[in-house]
Amino acid sequence: MLNDRMGIHSRANSTVNRNGEARPSSASRSSPLQPTNPPSSGNTEKGKLGGIFTGMSSSKNTPLNDKTAFSVTPIPTANTVSNPSQGGIKGSDILKFSEDNFDVELYVRGMLQHLPNEEAIQQLYHSLADAKDLAATDLQCNVYRNYNDFVVISKEISKLESDMLYLRELLTDLKDVQDNLRPVSDPENDTELVQMADDSLASPEQKRAAMAEALAKQRVREEELIESREAQMKLLYTNIDGLQKILPESKQRYLVRDGSKTHYWEVSTTTFKQKDMVHLYLFNDTLVQVSWKKSIITGKARMFAEIAWGLSEIGFIDMKDSPDVSNAFKIVRHPDASIYRTETLEEKRAILASIKRITDDILVQRRKEKDQVKNAAISKANTMTALLPNSNMDQYKNISDQLPVKDNLSATDYRWLLELPDELDVLVAHRDFDNSVANLEKARKILSGVDIKTPRVQMLRASVENRIEILAKLVTSDLASPVSTKSQVQENIDRLLRLGLGDQARDIFLTARTKTIRHRTRHLKFDGDVAAYMCDLAEVTFRLIRNTCDWYGGSFRDTTMASGFMKWVTLEIVYFTDILRRQVFNSRQSFSVIADCLSSALDQCQQLRDVGLDLGFLIDQIVFGDIEKAIENHSKSLEELVIQAIECDTYESLEPRIDFFEERGLVFDAEIPRMSESAYQLFTILTDFASDVGALMSMTLYNKIVASLSALFEVYVIYTSAALQKDFSNKQICVVLSNITFVVEQMLPKVKIQLEEQFERVIPELDEDCIRHKASLEKVKTVFVESSCSNLIKNDYNFSKVDYSNTAAILETTLPTEPILKLSVGLNKLLMNMDATLDCVLLVGRVIQLLFDKMVNTSAGWETEKGPRKFGFGGVQSLLLDIHFMLRVAETYITEDANKNANSVCEMALRAYFVQNKDLSVPLKTGEWYDKRVDEAVRKFGKNLALLTTGNTMSLNAKAKQSSS
Template identity: 25%
Template sequence: MAIKHTTSIRETRPVRNKATPSISIDSFSRPNFSPEQYLESLRVKSAGENIPTIHAALQNAKKTNSRGWQKALYTNYDSFIAISKEVSMIEQDMGIMQEYLVATDEVCSDLLEQEHGQQEVDENPVSRTARRRTVRMSTFYEQNNAEQVNKLINKIERARKLLPFSANRYIMGYFDNVYELSPSNQQARQHAHLTIFNDVILIAFYRRRSRSAAPLLIAEKCFSIKDTIVEHVNSTQKSRFIFKLSCNSETLWFALPSIDKMRSFSSILSSALNQGNGSAAAAASRKYQQGLHDNTDSNQNETSEDQEKDHELELEVSKLLDDLGGCVACREYLHAVQTIESVKRKLRTFSKPNQKLTAELEKGKSGLVKLILADLSLPCAPHKQISMNIMLLYKLGHDKEAKEAFLNSRSATIKHRTRQLRLEGDTQIYIRELSVVYFRLIRGTCDWYSDFFKNASMTSGEDKVEILGHAGLDLKFMLDQEFFNDLTHSIYRYGERCLHMLTKTVSDDTFAIVSKIPVDPHSKLAQVFGNHIPLANSVIKLNDLLRGFGEEVNYIVSDSLYGQTVISISSVIENILKNFLNSLRKRDLSVEQELALLVNTQAIISWAIPRCAQQLDRIFKRTVTDIHNLEHRLEGFPATLQEVFCQKQAQKLTQNVYSTHLINCSLNGTIEDDVRPSEGVENLLRSLGELGRELDNWPLRKRIILGGIIDHLFFILIDEKSWEKDGAKLEFGFEGVHKLVLDIHFLLRVCGSLVSKSTNALANKVCERALRSYFNGSLRREDKMKDRDWYDSRVYATMEILGYSFPEFGKGFEHRAQAGPAKQVEEADKP
């Protein structure tokens, strides 16, 4: 099948000068093309300064050629697919032909031996006939086994690719009703098919090409018998029997439906393991060639088979040892360690210990360990390289040498970095830089040591200190007493630095939500915050500082430092809460920012403090009651901030929307029957509605906050400053006092259950004071005052007109607007 190459290969002509030769792609396609000679000719023809130009021209030629081939591939994609299928079929036919050729060679060798070999003159006809029958039967068995294997390979897809070639392979058994299981929950994943040969186990799974297609067997794994380990697993279900197949680093779980199947599988697998790599036909052929015709020589046969097997293993191990030497020479440490593990597994399969190969393995292993230790001892090595070297030494069983080499390497790194510092005249700067280098490197060494080694006793010298303590030299007490003042002062200074950082962070914080922490729906936090906790930059900074504080204290933890640690952490937490309170009082924040501040205050109490307490519990290995009590002691602080927020919002409403100064109280006209509450109280309710809609977006107690704002609103209205204007007391006229009472009555009716008993009492005081001012004032008239029924009728009439303007106050408001005056009065009187 011909492939059309549609891309024309043209010459790449770079910009020339007199000394720069051209690059031609056509010269690359010549049959006798030699890259070395071509480059040498270019080097001779060109000057030295034109080498970069030639290199660029070669790169352009490479790109041009690759683009042409890529275009050809896209153009002839169908042809490539057809060719690949043909090649795959040819490979399968070649494999079958190779098996036939091997079988033919064995038959020919048996016939030649029958004709020319091992025939004695005095051999009787009976033994000669038996020998010929044995040869014919062995040949028949080999052909029959080969046919069975070929049928199975044709039945299972990808089996020919996975099975390694072997002339003496035959099938010992297969199991179809098998299921692969998940190791985590022992649930069935897929239907499997296990075929046990004399040398391998072929694992295939049933797959469907489409939903309507029939399931096909597709081979996935092929495990060698000699490297396979079978382990039975206890199952909670009596109807299935679970076992694990492990080969090298792969482990698969399977289940059989009955105990008989399990016994049959174990028996067949044991037979395959006992026979090793050879087949029964090959064993019979070897017996015949060796002249073992009677049963008296069975012990000698087993010995010869063991010797032959050991000889084959010795050749394999020798080859692996040669590979080990090459890996060590090329410094391929990981491959070398894997080779050593393979050699150890093969040495365990010898019938007798092989001292020679064991000595060679130890020699190669010691050389590899020396190289890895030398590489580990190099100063200034990166973290990844050190981690890999220590892991390899652990696998080789040299963990103690790895610890010593690591510490020596870090000591050399400290010396190297110290020598890089220069004393340029200022001793203080030099000592400061020196201390920074030592502190950072020693701290990094401690962190890396705890990551690399599970047993960190060497870092602190705890064993040696305990030995001295038993001898009567308590160095711990002396060291604690010597360093106590410095350590407590360091903790205090660290806490002060955290205070300054948090103060600056809060002052610059816009209280925008930068992170949302998911919450377990069954936890207590879900009852406070819902599905997630919205966090501002200040709280995230606080959490990072508290976590860093705990990590720093962990290096010097002792019972004597408990008090200063708790004091410093408590001061950090209390300081940020005070900064939040000052920001709410003094900064000009929007309503959204103030609500975010309230939520983050609750997040500090309910989320940040418990996390810090749990960390300190792990560090001090006991319950840090002071931090846990701090959480309970500060539980009321969010309510304090909510009270400040309500007071601040009430002041804004009285200054800008509604107050006794913003309405004309001195009006002394008559009251019309269709009078409505003032526009100021309507705007006040609209402002409360907008605030309520904003509260719906935050995990805050909406009704309590709105009720607090209304409460503070009446506190401001009852204050003396609200009844004075320009140094004189306010005067109320007939129309002014009725409008004020109507506004308050309308506000209380619309707000409904948001109004508390104390708010109702304050509202009554405001109305009572306004009426007293009217009766005691100079604008009093003889007209009759309106009664409660008149106020109720005007309120309900206004609510029917403006009910759609206050959707935030719920369906109860709309229900009252539609139920009629009697029902409205009944519902309005309910708490």
């Protein structure tokens, strides 16, 4: 059992390296068990790695021997003893655990021979366990202590490759510069032309013919080559999607190497895992990566151009084969890099050779172009010199001698400026931006004092501007960080201002603040409550704008920068208002929600007043049109409700609902009439409109609110007046008249007074509405009179159909005819149906006047198909009695015109009687007889004609009681 335990612990403390060799165990690397005097034969070079790779050297480098003396630090446990017989562990035994040929069973067997009892065995076991724990703890501490250094070294190693590639690119540029300085001979000579020129036997004519033929053949070959290249390029543009976009057509471009037959695999630069298969097409100036992709429409795979590199912008590195990747090469365009591998080594060599040949041709072509430019300049200078006369030449030389050829840059400044780029690179690498900016300011100051632009001054200025651009990119990157504090932002802005990049600093800062506002607002939770969401949105937006104002004012003190900031604030408020419009107005929210949202926005906008920005008017201007449109839409919906209420109204007379108006805080000075349901619904609609729009009541909305109220009254009056055209009874007609009269004479003036109190001004628009609607009311009264008269003629008394042709003598007890009695009862009912608030005397008087007028002017009352209407002795006296009875019972309502028309009826009837009857021996009754018969009729039928006979405008309650009795 003990052997098994010892074996387990010893195996747990031993490890194996990548090559299968045993590494020192954790126990041998732990500080409590390390020898204090390491042997001199150990590898001292590996000891220099000290703190990072502590204890990682192999035991082979420091061979151990039982005879070697060690000073071993004892294990700090209670069970540790110095004698093996007592169960302790010697330092040499600890170091044996890391040997390659360590045998656990042999070691345990040897130890047990020196242990006298079970207690010593237990001590040995506990000592080994404690050694294991301490070694593990110490190893863990070493790992934690060295982890940061390990991370730093790993990052430096990863950057080393990119820096080496960048260095290679610089060396390549240096080589190009050196090559351009060397003279290059032009090797272009045609072999056939040389042979013909060297032929001494050929005549001049033969030489010229041969040269012409050779030149013609050469032109043909060139034309064929150009046509072939153009056809090749057209085919590529057709077969490869996206090639036209990343590689526009050019007559100078042609295909050098077709990559469709060679497969390359893109390899990850970090894990060296193989990714997608691609094709590489090599042109004379560009390298294009092409891959296969399936079309979404057809589902077929097509070639798609992904990346295009200019050959002058990239570098190629032939990578050595490794266990991770083989047949690979790297394409570098600082700071990016891509790795590709081929199936065979020959394919890799072929494409690298093609690329090298093309790049060499590019360099040669560049040298030719530079030489041509230089030769052209020299030729032009020689030509100008030859054309100048001698006197001008001397003058030119004198002027050229007087021109300064040196700048006033001191040697110290020049040396400092030359070393400045390297110093700036170090400062930037350590992110010491303040010293970098200070050095650049100093460099600019030195260069600004140099008046002559010599080549070295131009070179130094270009170098300084380049470093300014690099530093500005880093500073702007920090400035755009959303987690920067106020002090960090102001420091970065100050650096950019010192570099002369104020506009760029402002734009970067404001763009970053815009992104921050968008980020914060996107995190707001919308749970369906629009008012709560807009309140949170306004709070976040305007608080961040306010903070931005503080930061901006502390960073940009130049007043010329204020206009750009105001433009930014305006755009942010416009963006917020657009969200407000979408959330509130586009979703047709209620006016209470609109008022809450606008109130929240304007309240939060007040924060900007503290920094001198009062931009609440901007929100009002933007949403003004939406509010007007919302009021207009709401008004139209209410108009539809008014029309619906009128169409559904049966015009049944209802008792006055005084409590209905009192509950809504409205008290009328005059008595409330009996009306139908539509009038009460109109008042409810007006109340709802006032409560909805009341929260938005302002002078800017004065016209829209007044116009909406005016439209509601207009709709009610027009549609209610049109209802009189229907076949209504006199009772319904009276209700219609009561509705319109109450709305025009009481409700509209009351609304006008309330609006004047709200707006604190006179509202002439509603005054005009009152005048216009009163005119409409008069028209309604006219329609009421005509309708009532028509109903009375139709139902009670039709003069043309009453028989007054009786020729017999009239009895002394004769009473008015039944039609005239029915007419009187009808007029009395009309008065009962009319509300006391109406001008009953005037209206009924106009009805009676119209009745007599129709009796006089209606031809049907006096002419029949057989001729003039017949009036007999008894009939004409009955007509006179009827007229006298009507004038007596309706005396209160008889107007002067009505009395004239009544007399005209009597005169016309008597004239017809006298014309038609020759025997006039019996005289007609006198006026005294008519008065007696009328008095008798009144006494007999007076109870049913109380309102008509008394002419008293009774209250509605009294009329109701009389109607029920």
